[in-house]
Amino acid sequence: MQLEGKTWKFGDNIDTDQIIPARYLNTSDPAELAKHCMEDADAGFAAAVSPGDIIVGGSNFGCGSSREHAPISIKSAGVSCVIAASFARIFYRNAFNIGLPILECAEAVEGISQGDEVAVDAGTGTIKNLTRGKEYQAKPIPPFMQEVIAAGGLIEHVKRKLG
Protein backbone atom coordinates (compact mmCIF):
# COMPACT_ATOMS: atom_id res chain seq x y z
CA MET A 1 0.00 0.00 0.00
CA GLN A 2 1.55 3.30 -1.12
CA LEU A 3 0.67 6.33 1.01
CA GLU A 4 1.76 9.92 0.62
CA GLY A 5 0.97 13.03 2.56
CA LYS A 6 1.96 16.03 4.60
CA THR A 7 3.13 15.26 8.14
CA TRP A 8 1.79 16.50 11.45
CA LYS A 9 4.33 16.13 14.20
CA PHE A 10 3.53 15.44 17.85
CA GLY A 11 5.69 14.72 20.90
CA ASP A 12 6.22 11.73 23.18
CA ASN A 13 3.49 9.99 25.20
CA ILE A 14 0.52 11.23 23.18
CA ASP A 15 -2.25 9.56 25.19
CA THR A 16 -5.63 8.50 23.86
CA ASP A 17 -7.32 11.20 25.96
CA GLN A 18 -5.53 13.76 23.79
CA ILE A 19 -6.35 11.85 20.61
CA ILE A 20 -10.07 11.71 21.44
CA PRO A 21 -11.17 13.25 24.77
CA ALA A 22 -13.75 11.28 26.79
CA ARG A 23 -16.24 14.16 26.46
CA TYR A 24 -16.84 12.87 22.91
CA LEU A 25 -17.10 9.18 23.78
CA ASN A 26 -20.86 9.18 24.09
CA THR A 27 -20.87 8.09 20.44
CA SER A 28 -18.89 5.64 18.33
CA ASP A 29 -19.83 7.31 15.03
CA PRO A 30 -16.54 7.62 13.08
CA ALA A 31 -17.56 10.92 11.43
CA GLU A 32 -18.35 12.50 14.82
CA LEU A 33 -15.09 11.22 16.33
CA ALA A 34 -13.13 12.59 13.34
CA LYS A 35 -14.33 16.13 14.15
CA HIS A 36 -12.45 16.02 17.46
CA CYS A 37 -9.37 14.06 16.43
CA MET A 38 -6.22 15.12 18.35
CA GLU A 39 -8.23 17.96 19.91
CA ASP A 40 -6.41 18.17 23.25
CA ALA A 41 -2.99 17.94 21.59
CA ASP A 42 -3.74 20.45 18.80
CA ALA A 43 -7.21 22.04 18.81
CA GLY A 44 -6.85 23.10 15.15
CA PHE A 45 -5.84 19.68 13.80
CA ALA A 46 -9.22 18.23 12.83
CA ALA A 47 -10.19 21.30 10.80
CA ALA A 48 -6.84 21.57 9.03
CA VAL A 49 -5.91 17.95 8.30
CA SER A 50 -6.19 16.82 4.65
CA PRO A 51 -6.96 13.31 3.39
CA GLY A 52 -3.77 11.27 3.18
CA ASP A 53 -1.86 13.32 5.78
CA ILE A 54 0.44 11.43 8.12
CA ILE A 55 0.75 11.74 11.91
CA VAL A 56 4.27 11.49 13.28
CA GLY A 57 4.51 10.82 17.02
CA GLY A 58 7.37 10.29 19.45
CA SER A 59 7.65 7.36 21.82
CA ASN A 60 4.73 5.55 23.51
CA PHE A 61 2.14 6.94 21.06
CA GLY A 62 -1.44 6.05 22.06
CA CYS A 63 -0.76 5.34 25.74
CA GLY A 64 -3.51 5.37 28.36
CA SER A 65 -7.10 4.35 27.77
CA SER A 66 -7.95 1.34 25.59
CA ARG A 67 -10.58 3.33 23.67
CA GLU A 68 -10.62 2.11 20.07
CA HIS A 69 -12.30 5.41 19.32
CA ALA A 70 -8.75 6.86 19.18
CA PRO A 71 -7.47 5.03 16.07
CA ILE A 72 -11.00 5.27 14.60
CA SER A 73 -10.95 9.06 14.94
CA ILE A 74 -7.51 9.21 13.30
CA LYS A 75 -8.54 6.94 10.44
CA SER A 76 -11.84 8.67 9.82
CA ALA A 77 -10.17 12.10 9.90
CA GLY A 78 -8.47 10.94 6.71
CA VAL A 79 -5.01 10.30 8.17
CA SER A 80 -3.35 7.63 6.02
CA CYS A 81 -0.91 6.30 8.61
CA VAL A 82 0.87 6.97 11.89
CA ILE A 83 4.64 6.81 12.23
CA ALA A 84 6.03 6.81 15.77
CA ALA A 85 9.22 5.97 17.62
CA SER A 86 7.14 3.44 19.59
CA PHE A 87 3.50 2.65 20.30
CA ALA A 88 1.64 1.77 23.48
CA ARG A 89 0.52 -1.85 23.23
CA ILE A 90 -3.29 -1.50 23.26
CA PHE A 91 -3.20 1.23 20.61
CA TYR A 92 -0.87 -0.97 18.54
CA ARG A 93 -3.35 -3.87 18.56
CA ASN A 94 -6.33 -1.61 17.96
CA ALA A 95 -4.75 0.09 14.94
CA PHE A 96 -4.10 -3.25 13.21
CA ASN A 97 -7.52 -4.56 14.15
CA ILE A 98 -9.32 -1.64 12.51
CA GLY A 99 -6.97 -1.32 9.54
CA LEU A 100 -5.07 1.87 10.37
CA PRO A 101 -1.49 1.46 9.07
CA ILE A 102 1.14 2.22 11.73
CA LEU A 103 4.91 2.13 11.46
CA GLU A 104 7.54 2.09 14.18
CA CYS A 105 10.71 3.99 13.23
CA ALA A 106 12.59 6.25 15.65
CA GLU A 107 15.04 7.43 12.94
CA ALA A 108 12.22 8.59 10.66
CA VAL A 109 10.60 10.46 13.54
CA GLU A 110 13.92 12.17 14.18
CA GLY A 111 14.36 13.08 10.51
CA ILE A 112 10.86 14.39 9.79
CA SER A 113 9.79 17.96 10.56
CA GLN A 114 6.25 19.33 10.75
CA GLY A 115 4.84 19.73 7.24
CA ASP A 116 7.38 17.55 5.40
CA GLU A 117 5.97 15.53 2.49
CA VAL A 118 6.45 11.84 3.20
CA ALA A 119 5.80 8.70 1.14
CA VAL A 120 5.25 5.36 2.88
CA ASP A 121 5.10 1.80 1.59
CA ALA A 122 3.00 0.20 4.32
CA GLY A 123 3.81 -3.27 3.02
CA THR A 124 7.60 -3.06 3.10
CA GLY A 125 7.85 -0.39 5.82
CA THR A 126 9.88 1.98 3.67
CA ILE A 127 9.48 5.65 4.66
CA LYS A 128 10.71 8.37 2.27
CA ASN A 129 10.98 11.97 3.37
CA LEU A 130 10.37 13.63 -0.02
CA THR A 131 11.04 17.13 1.35
CA ARG A 132 14.50 16.22 2.63
CA GLY A 133 15.43 13.34 0.33
CA LYS A 134 15.99 10.82 3.15
CA GLU A 135 14.84 7.20 3.36
CA TYR A 136 14.14 5.06 6.42
CA GLN A 137 13.15 1.49 7.16
CA ALA A 138 10.47 0.82 9.80
CA LYS A 139 10.55 -2.20 12.12
CA PRO A 140 9.07 -5.30 10.45
CA ILE A 141 5.42 -6.07 11.18
CA PRO A 142 4.98 -9.32 13.18
CA PRO A 143 3.71 -12.24 11.03
CA PHE A 144 0.39 -12.51 12.89
CA MET A 145 -0.30 -8.83 12.25
CA GLN A 146 0.49 -9.37 8.57
CA GLU A 147 -2.16 -12.11 8.51
CA VAL A 148 -4.67 -9.72 10.08
CA ILE A 149 -3.81 -7.06 7.52
CA ALA A 150 -4.04 -9.56 4.65
CA ALA A 151 -7.48 -10.63 5.85
CA GLY A 152 -8.63 -7.00 5.97
CA GLY A 153 -8.76 -6.57 9.75
CA LEU A 154 -9.35 -8.78 12.77
CA ILE A 155 -13.06 -9.37 12.18
CA GLU A 156 -12.40 -10.71 8.68
CA HIS A 157 -9.59 -12.82 10.10
CA VAL A 158 -11.97 -14.33 12.70
CA LYS A 159 -14.62 -14.95 10.01
CA ARG A 160 -12.09 -16.96 8.00
CA LYS A 161 -11.09 -18.89 11.09
CA LEU A 162 -14.71 -19.77 11.85
CA GLY A 163 -15.65 -20.25 8.21
Added chain:
Amino acid sequence: MGMTITEKILARHAGRDRVEPGELISARVDAVLGNDITAPLAIKEFEKIGVDRVFDPERVYLVPDHFVPNKDIKSAEQSKLMREFARKQELVHYFEVGRMGIEHCLLPEQGLVVPGDVVIGADSHTCTYGALGAFATGVGSTDLAAAMALGETWFKVPETIKFVYEGELPKWVSGKDLILYTIGDIGVEGARYMAMEFTGPVIEKLSMDGRFTICNMAIEAGAKNGIVPPDETTSEYVRERAKRPYRFEHSDPDAQYARTITYDVSWIEPQVSFPHSPDNTRPVTRATHVEVDQVVIGSCTNGRIEDLRVAARILKRQKVHPNVRLIVFPGTQAIYLQAMNEGLLQTFIEAGGAVSTPTCGPCLGGHMGILAKGERAVATTNRNFIGRMGHPESEVYLSSPAVAAASAITGRITHPEEVI
Protein backbone atom coordinates in the same frame (compact mmCIF):
# COMPACT_ATOMS: atom_id res chain seq x y z
CA MET B 1 14.71 -22.98 33.19
CA GLY B 2 11.76 -21.88 35.32
CA MET B 3 8.80 -19.73 34.43
CA THR B 4 7.24 -16.64 35.94
CA ILE B 5 3.66 -16.68 37.22
CA THR B 6 2.58 -14.77 34.10
CA GLU B 7 4.24 -17.30 31.79
CA LYS B 8 2.71 -20.24 33.68
CA ILE B 9 -0.82 -18.86 33.47
CA LEU B 10 -0.44 -18.10 29.77
CA ALA B 11 1.11 -21.52 29.03
CA ARG B 12 -1.75 -23.36 30.72
CA HIS B 13 -4.34 -21.35 28.77
CA ALA B 14 -2.49 -22.00 25.52
CA GLY B 15 -2.48 -25.76 26.24
CA ARG B 16 1.30 -25.75 26.44
CA ASP B 17 3.91 -26.91 28.95
CA ARG B 18 5.85 -23.71 28.63
CA VAL B 19 5.99 -20.41 26.80
CA GLU B 20 8.85 -17.99 26.24
CA PRO B 21 8.77 -14.20 26.31
CA GLY B 22 8.29 -12.79 22.81
CA GLU B 23 6.31 -15.81 21.53
CA LEU B 24 2.92 -15.22 19.95
CA ILE B 25 0.35 -17.59 21.40
CA SER B 26 -3.35 -18.20 21.14
CA ALA B 27 -4.86 -18.59 24.60
CA ARG B 28 -8.24 -19.52 26.00
CA VAL B 29 -9.86 -16.73 28.03
CA ASP B 30 -11.78 -17.43 31.25
CA ALA B 31 -13.78 -14.25 30.91
CA VAL B 32 -14.08 -11.08 28.83
CA LEU B 33 -15.59 -7.75 29.79
CA GLY B 34 -16.73 -4.48 28.33
CA ASN B 35 -18.32 -1.26 29.53
CA ASP B 36 -20.78 1.31 28.17
CA ILE B 37 -18.08 3.06 26.11
CA THR B 38 -16.26 0.06 24.68
CA ALA B 39 -18.95 -2.65 24.49
CA PRO B 40 -21.24 -0.88 21.98
CA LEU B 41 -18.38 -0.78 19.46
CA ALA B 42 -17.53 -4.41 20.26
CA ILE B 43 -21.16 -5.47 19.78
CA LYS B 44 -21.27 -3.84 16.34
CA GLU B 45 -18.08 -5.69 15.36
CA PHE B 46 -19.32 -8.96 16.90
CA GLU B 47 -22.44 -8.78 14.76
CA LYS B 48 -20.29 -8.54 11.62
CA ILE B 49 -18.66 -11.90 12.42
CA GLY B 50 -21.86 -13.77 11.70
CA VAL B 51 -22.06 -16.04 14.76
CA ASP B 52 -25.34 -16.12 16.66
CA ARG B 53 -24.11 -16.58 20.21
CA VAL B 54 -21.22 -15.49 22.37
CA PHE B 55 -18.82 -18.30 23.31
CA ASP B 56 -20.31 -18.60 26.81
CA PRO B 57 -23.08 -16.41 28.28
CA GLU B 58 -21.61 -16.91 31.76
CA ARG B 59 -18.17 -15.59 30.73
CA VAL B 60 -19.05 -12.34 28.98
CA TYR B 61 -19.38 -9.58 31.59
CA LEU B 62 -20.97 -6.27 30.63
CA VAL B 63 -20.86 -3.41 33.12
CA PRO B 64 -22.31 0.00 32.35
CA ASP B 65 -20.15 2.22 34.56
CA HIS B 66 -18.56 5.10 32.66
CA PHE B 67 -21.47 7.41 31.84
CA VAL B 68 -24.15 5.93 34.10
CA PRO B 69 -26.63 6.81 35.42
CA ASN B 70 -26.70 8.12 31.87
CA LYS B 71 -25.59 11.71 31.51
CA ASP B 72 -27.19 12.49 28.15
CA ILE B 73 -29.24 11.03 25.31
CA LYS B 74 -26.27 9.76 23.33
CA SER B 75 -24.80 7.88 26.27
CA ALA B 76 -28.24 6.48 27.09
CA GLU B 77 -28.41 5.10 23.54
CA GLN B 78 -25.03 3.41 24.07
CA SER B 79 -26.22 1.82 27.32
CA LYS B 80 -29.44 0.73 25.67
CA LEU B 81 -27.56 -1.02 22.87
CA MET B 82 -25.49 -2.88 25.45
CA ARG B 83 -28.51 -3.78 27.61
CA GLU B 84 -30.42 -5.16 24.62
CA PHE B 85 -27.43 -7.23 23.55
CA ALA B 86 -27.11 -8.64 27.08
CA ARG B 87 -30.79 -9.65 27.05
CA LYS B 88 -30.66 -11.12 23.56
CA GLN B 89 -27.55 -13.14 24.39
CA GLU B 90 -28.96 -14.04 27.83
CA LEU B 91 -25.76 -12.88 29.51
CA VAL B 92 -25.76 -13.94 33.15
CA HIS B 93 -23.48 -11.14 34.33
CA TYR B 94 -24.88 -7.87 33.08
CA PHE B 95 -25.00 -5.30 35.90
CA GLU B 96 -27.76 -2.71 35.79
CA VAL B 97 -27.70 0.69 37.50
CA GLY B 98 -28.43 0.11 41.17
CA ARG B 99 -26.72 -3.27 41.09
CA MET B 100 -23.54 -2.26 39.30
CA GLY B 101 -20.23 -0.88 40.34
CA ILE B 102 -17.03 0.30 38.74
CA GLU B 103 -16.10 -2.83 36.77
CA HIS B 104 -12.67 -3.36 38.32
CA CYS B 105 -14.03 -3.07 41.85
CA LEU B 106 -17.15 -5.09 41.04
CA LEU B 107 -15.89 -8.21 39.24
CA PRO B 108 -13.36 -9.32 41.90
CA GLU B 109 -15.89 -8.50 44.64
CA GLN B 110 -18.46 -10.73 42.90
CA GLY B 111 -15.93 -13.55 42.58
CA LEU B 112 -16.16 -13.40 38.79
CA VAL B 113 -12.42 -13.13 38.36
CA VAL B 114 -10.34 -15.69 40.25
CA PRO B 115 -6.66 -16.56 40.73
CA GLY B 116 -5.06 -18.25 37.73
CA ASP B 117 -7.54 -16.74 35.25
CA VAL B 118 -6.79 -15.22 31.88
CA VAL B 119 -9.12 -12.26 31.46
CA ILE B 120 -9.26 -9.60 28.77
CA GLY B 121 -11.34 -6.48 29.06
CA ALA B 122 -12.07 -3.59 26.77
CA ASP B 123 -10.79 -1.21 29.40
CA SER B 124 -7.15 -0.46 30.06
CA HIS B 125 -7.49 -0.92 33.83
CA THR B 126 -8.42 -4.58 33.41
CA CYS B 127 -4.87 -5.17 34.69
CA THR B 128 -6.33 -4.58 38.20
CA TYR B 129 -7.17 -8.31 38.55
CA GLY B 130 -3.50 -9.21 38.61
CA ALA B 131 -3.83 -8.53 42.35
CA LEU B 132 -5.60 -11.91 42.58
CA GLY B 133 -2.75 -13.74 40.86
CA ALA B 134 -4.58 -13.72 37.53
CA PHE B 135 -3.34 -12.62 34.10
CA ALA B 136 -5.56 -9.74 33.06
CA THR B 137 -5.00 -7.13 30.39
CA GLY B 138 -6.81 -4.37 28.54
CA VAL B 139 -7.68 -4.59 24.86
CA GLY B 140 -9.79 -2.61 22.39
CA SER B 141 -13.35 -3.23 21.28
CA THR B 142 -12.51 -5.31 18.20
CA ASP B 143 -10.35 -7.67 20.25
CA LEU B 144 -13.26 -7.97 22.69
CA ALA B 145 -15.62 -8.76 19.78
CA ALA B 146 -13.34 -11.50 18.48
CA ALA B 147 -12.93 -13.01 21.96
CA MET B 148 -16.70 -12.89 22.58
CA ALA B 149 -17.06 -15.09 19.49
CA LEU B 150 -14.07 -17.39 19.94
CA GLY B 151 -13.41 -17.61 23.68
CA GLU B 152 -9.75 -17.12 22.91
CA THR B 153 -7.37 -14.40 21.86
CA TRP B 154 -3.73 -13.97 20.85
CA PHE B 155 -0.97 -12.61 23.06
CA LYS B 156 2.68 -11.86 22.77
CA VAL B 157 4.14 -13.44 25.91
CA PRO B 158 5.58 -10.49 27.85
CA GLU B 159 8.94 -10.30 29.55
CA THR B 160 8.61 -9.65 33.28
CA ILE B 161 10.12 -6.99 35.51
CA LYS B 162 10.20 -8.14 39.12
CA PHE B 163 9.69 -5.46 41.75
CA VAL B 164 10.73 -6.24 45.32
CA TYR B 165 9.45 -3.94 48.06
CA GLU B 166 11.46 -4.18 51.28
CA GLY B 167 11.45 -2.38 54.62
CA GLU B 168 8.55 -1.10 56.70
CA LEU B 169 5.75 0.92 55.15
CA PRO B 170 5.69 4.30 56.96
CA LYS B 171 2.44 5.63 58.42
CA TRP B 172 0.12 7.14 55.75
CA VAL B 173 1.99 5.42 52.95
CA SER B 174 -0.31 3.10 51.01
CA GLY B 175 -0.41 0.89 47.93
CA LYS B 176 -1.20 4.02 45.90
CA ASP B 177 1.99 5.70 47.07
CA LEU B 178 4.03 2.59 46.18
CA ILE B 179 2.71 2.47 42.64
CA LEU B 180 3.04 6.25 42.09
CA TYR B 181 6.59 6.01 43.40
CA THR B 182 7.33 3.06 41.09
CA ILE B 183 5.89 4.78 38.00
CA GLY B 184 7.80 7.92 38.95
CA ASP B 185 10.95 5.81 39.00
CA ILE B 186 10.56 3.78 35.79
CA GLY B 187 8.45 6.25 33.77
CA VAL B 188 5.21 5.94 31.80
CA GLU B 189 6.81 3.58 29.32
CA GLY B 190 9.18 1.92 31.76
CA ALA B 191 7.31 -1.40 31.50
CA ARG B 192 5.89 -1.02 27.97
CA TYR B 193 4.66 -4.42 26.70
CA MET B 194 5.93 -6.09 29.90
CA ALA B 195 4.57 -7.82 32.98
CA MET B 196 5.16 -6.13 36.35
CA GLU B 197 5.41 -8.69 39.14
CA PHE B 198 5.01 -7.06 42.56
CA THR B 199 6.73 -8.98 45.36
CA GLY B 200 8.55 -8.70 48.67
CA PRO B 201 7.68 -8.49 52.35
CA VAL B 202 5.82 -5.19 51.98
CA ILE B 203 3.48 -6.63 49.34
CA GLU B 204 2.98 -9.78 51.44
CA LYS B 205 1.70 -7.60 54.29
CA LEU B 206 -0.48 -5.48 52.00
CA SER B 207 -4.27 -5.95 51.99
CA MET B 208 -6.15 -7.01 48.85
CA ASP B 209 -7.44 -3.45 48.45
CA GLY B 210 -3.86 -2.15 48.40
CA ARG B 211 -2.84 -4.82 45.91
CA PHE B 212 -5.73 -3.94 43.58
CA THR B 213 -4.58 -0.31 43.62
CA ILE B 214 -1.03 -1.28 42.69
CA CYS B 215 -1.98 -3.62 39.83
CA ASN B 216 -4.60 -1.14 38.61
CA MET B 217 -1.91 1.36 37.66
CA ALA B 218 0.50 -1.08 35.94
CA ILE B 219 -0.90 0.25 32.64
CA GLU B 220 0.32 3.70 33.65
CA ALA B 221 3.88 2.36 33.26
CA GLY B 222 2.88 0.93 29.86
CA ALA B 223 2.68 -2.64 31.22
CA LYS B 224 0.65 -5.42 29.69
CA ASN B 225 -0.23 -6.76 33.14
CA GLY B 226 0.57 -6.35 36.80
CA ILE B 227 0.55 -9.39 39.06
CA VAL B 228 0.93 -10.25 42.74
CA PRO B 229 1.82 -13.79 43.89
CA PRO B 230 -1.29 -15.25 45.53
CA ASP B 231 -1.04 -16.07 49.25
CA GLU B 232 -3.13 -16.38 52.41
CA THR B 233 -4.49 -12.83 51.95
CA THR B 234 -5.65 -13.82 48.46
CA SER B 235 -7.21 -17.02 49.84
CA GLU B 236 -9.17 -15.12 52.44
CA TYR B 237 -10.49 -12.75 49.79
CA VAL B 238 -11.56 -15.35 47.23
CA ARG B 239 -12.69 -18.19 49.51
CA GLU B 240 -16.19 -16.85 50.07
CA ARG B 241 -16.49 -15.07 46.75
CA ALA B 242 -15.18 -17.29 43.95
CA LYS B 243 -17.89 -18.38 41.53
CA ARG B 244 -15.48 -20.77 39.80
CA PRO B 245 -12.61 -23.06 40.86
CA TYR B 246 -9.32 -21.22 41.07
CA ARG B 247 -5.66 -22.06 40.97
CA PHE B 248 -2.65 -20.43 42.60
CA GLU B 249 0.40 -20.19 40.37
CA HIS B 250 3.82 -19.07 41.56
CA SER B 251 6.99 -18.01 39.80
CA ASP B 252 9.75 -20.60 39.90
CA PRO B 253 12.89 -19.66 41.85
CA ASP B 254 14.87 -19.84 38.58
CA ALA B 255 12.35 -17.87 36.49
CA GLN B 256 13.94 -15.39 34.11
CA TYR B 257 13.30 -11.69 34.58
CA ALA B 258 14.18 -8.82 32.25
CA ARG B 259 15.12 -6.83 35.36
CA THR B 260 14.70 -6.96 39.12
CA ILE B 261 14.15 -3.65 40.88
CA THR B 262 14.30 -3.48 44.67
CA TYR B 263 12.96 -0.58 46.72
CA ASP B 264 13.44 0.07 50.42
CA VAL B 265 10.13 1.75 51.20
CA SER B 266 10.98 2.68 54.80
CA TRP B 267 11.77 6.28 53.91
CA ILE B 268 9.08 6.86 51.24
CA GLU B 269 6.63 9.73 51.81
CA PRO B 270 3.08 9.83 50.49
CA GLN B 271 3.43 10.60 46.77
CA VAL B 272 1.73 13.08 44.45
CA SER B 273 1.84 12.95 40.64
CA PHE B 274 1.84 16.41 39.11
CA PRO B 275 0.18 17.29 35.78
CA HIS B 276 0.16 15.97 33.13
CA SER B 277 1.72 12.57 33.59
CA PRO B 278 1.46 9.83 36.24
CA ASP B 279 5.26 9.59 36.31
CA ASN B 280 5.67 13.25 37.31
CA THR B 281 5.80 12.15 40.94
CA ARG B 282 7.03 14.08 43.97
CA PRO B 283 6.88 13.54 47.74
CA VAL B 284 3.82 15.25 49.25
CA THR B 285 5.95 17.67 51.27
CA ARG B 286 7.12 19.16 47.98
CA ALA B 287 3.53 19.68 46.82
CA THR B 288 1.99 21.52 49.77
CA HIS B 289 1.92 24.89 47.94
CA VAL B 290 -0.63 23.59 45.40
CA GLU B 291 -4.14 24.96 46.05
CA VAL B 292 -7.06 22.86 44.82
CA ASP B 293 -10.68 23.52 43.82
CA GLN B 294 -11.88 19.92 43.90
CA VAL B 295 -11.02 16.68 45.66
CA VAL B 296 -12.13 13.35 44.17
CA ILE B 297 -11.97 10.18 46.27
CA GLY B 298 -12.95 6.95 44.50
CA SER B 299 -12.49 5.22 41.11
CA CYS B 300 -11.27 1.75 40.12
CA THR B 301 -7.96 2.73 41.68
CA ASN B 302 -9.11 3.86 45.13
CA GLY B 303 -12.85 3.37 45.54
CA ARG B 304 -12.70 0.38 47.89
CA ILE B 305 -13.75 0.17 51.53
CA GLU B 306 -10.25 0.57 52.93
CA ASP B 307 -9.82 3.75 50.84
CA LEU B 308 -13.08 5.19 52.18
CA ARG B 309 -12.15 4.24 55.76
CA VAL B 310 -8.85 6.09 55.69
CA ALA B 311 -10.50 9.15 54.11
CA ALA B 312 -13.27 9.14 56.72
CA ARG B 313 -10.77 8.76 59.54
CA ILE B 314 -9.10 12.00 58.42
CA LEU B 315 -12.35 13.86 57.71
CA LYS B 316 -14.06 12.85 60.99
CA ARG B 317 -15.19 15.98 62.85
CA GLN B 318 -13.47 18.16 60.25
CA LYS B 319 -14.90 20.47 57.59
CA VAL B 320 -14.14 20.62 53.90
CA HIS B 321 -12.38 23.91 53.08
CA PRO B 322 -14.85 26.59 51.89
CA ASN B 323 -13.15 26.80 48.48
CA VAL B 324 -13.17 23.04 47.88
CA ARG B 325 -15.73 20.62 46.43
CA LEU B 326 -15.21 17.13 47.86
CA ILE B 327 -16.75 14.32 45.81
CA VAL B 328 -16.63 10.73 47.09
CA PHE B 329 -17.38 7.76 44.80
CA PRO B 330 -17.69 4.31 46.38
CA GLY B 331 -16.61 1.64 43.87
CA THR B 332 -19.66 -0.63 44.08
CA GLN B 333 -23.11 -0.81 45.64
CA ALA B 334 -21.77 -3.27 48.23
CA ILE B 335 -18.95 -0.90 49.18
CA TYR B 336 -21.46 1.97 49.28
CA LEU B 337 -23.70 -0.01 51.64
CA GLN B 338 -20.81 -1.06 53.83
CA ALA B 339 -19.58 2.54 54.01
CA MET B 340 -23.08 3.57 55.04
CA ASN B 341 -23.27 0.90 57.74
CA GLU B 342 -19.87 1.89 59.08
CA GLY B 343 -20.92 5.55 59.25
CA LEU B 344 -18.35 6.64 56.70
CA LEU B 345 -20.88 8.30 54.41
CA GLN B 346 -22.22 10.28 57.36
CA THR B 347 -18.69 11.51 58.04
CA PHE B 348 -18.26 12.66 54.43
CA ILE B 349 -21.63 14.41 54.39
CA GLU B 350 -21.13 16.08 57.79
CA ALA B 351 -17.75 17.30 56.60
CA GLY B 352 -19.46 18.98 53.64
CA GLY B 353 -18.67 16.47 50.91
CA ALA B 354 -20.87 15.02 48.17
CA VAL B 355 -21.31 11.25 47.95
CA SER B 356 -22.12 9.77 44.54
CA THR B 357 -23.45 6.49 43.24
CA PRO B 358 -20.64 4.33 41.77
CA THR B 359 -19.47 5.59 38.36
CA CYS B 360 -16.24 6.22 36.47
CA GLY B 361 -17.66 9.69 35.62
CA PRO B 362 -15.19 12.24 36.99
CA CYS B 363 -12.02 10.17 36.54
CA LEU B 364 -12.20 10.43 32.76
CA GLY B 365 -13.94 13.79 32.55
CA GLY B 366 -17.24 12.13 31.68
CA HIS B 367 -19.66 13.64 34.19
CA MET B 368 -20.19 14.19 37.95
CA GLY B 369 -17.31 16.53 38.63
CA ILE B 370 -15.94 18.13 35.46
CA LEU B 371 -13.31 20.84 35.92
CA ALA B 372 -13.59 24.31 34.38
CA LYS B 373 -10.71 26.12 32.68
CA GLY B 374 -7.89 26.78 35.14
CA GLU B 375 -9.33 24.60 37.91
CA ARG B 376 -7.25 22.13 39.84
CA ALA B 377 -8.16 18.83 41.48
CA VAL B 378 -6.39 16.35 43.68
CA ALA B 379 -7.79 12.93 42.89
CA THR B 380 -7.28 9.32 43.95
CA THR B 381 -7.79 8.32 40.30
CA ASN B 382 -5.17 6.97 37.91
CA ARG B 383 -4.54 9.53 35.15
CA ASN B 384 -3.70 13.22 35.10
CA PHE B 385 -3.38 13.64 31.34
CA ILE B 386 -4.23 16.95 29.65
CA GLY B 387 -8.00 17.46 29.86
CA ARG B 388 -8.53 14.19 31.71
CA MET B 389 -11.06 15.60 34.19
CA GLY B 390 -12.49 18.36 32.04
CA HIS B 391 -11.16 21.50 30.37
CA PRO B 392 -7.82 21.02 28.58
CA GLU B 393 -6.46 23.81 30.77
CA SER B 394 -7.49 22.19 34.05
CA GLU B 395 -5.10 20.16 36.19
CA VAL B 396 -5.23 16.86 38.07
CA TYR B 397 -2.84 15.83 40.85
CA LEU B 398 -2.89 12.14 41.72
CA SER B 399 -2.62 10.99 45.33
CA SER B 400 -3.72 8.44 47.92
CA PRO B 401 -7.09 8.74 49.68
CA ALA B 402 -5.30 9.95 52.84
CA VAL B 403 -3.60 12.86 51.06
CA ALA B 404 -6.80 13.68 49.14
CA ALA B 405 -8.86 13.80 52.35
CA ALA B 406 -6.29 15.97 54.14
CA SER B 407 -6.19 18.29 51.11
CA ALA B 408 -9.98 18.66 51.19
CA ILE B 409 -9.70 20.12 54.70
CA THR B 410 -6.92 22.63 54.02
CA GLY B 411 -7.68 23.53 50.39
CA ARG B 412 -4.15 22.71 49.29
CA ILE B 413 -2.22 19.46 48.87
CA THR B 414 -1.50 18.31 52.41
CA HIS B 415 0.29 15.57 54.32
CA PRO B 416 -2.30 13.76 56.50
CA GLU B 417 -0.08 14.29 59.55
CA GLU B 418 -0.81 18.03 59.30
CA VAL B 419 -4.54 17.65 60.00
CA ILE B 420 -4.59 14.72 62.42
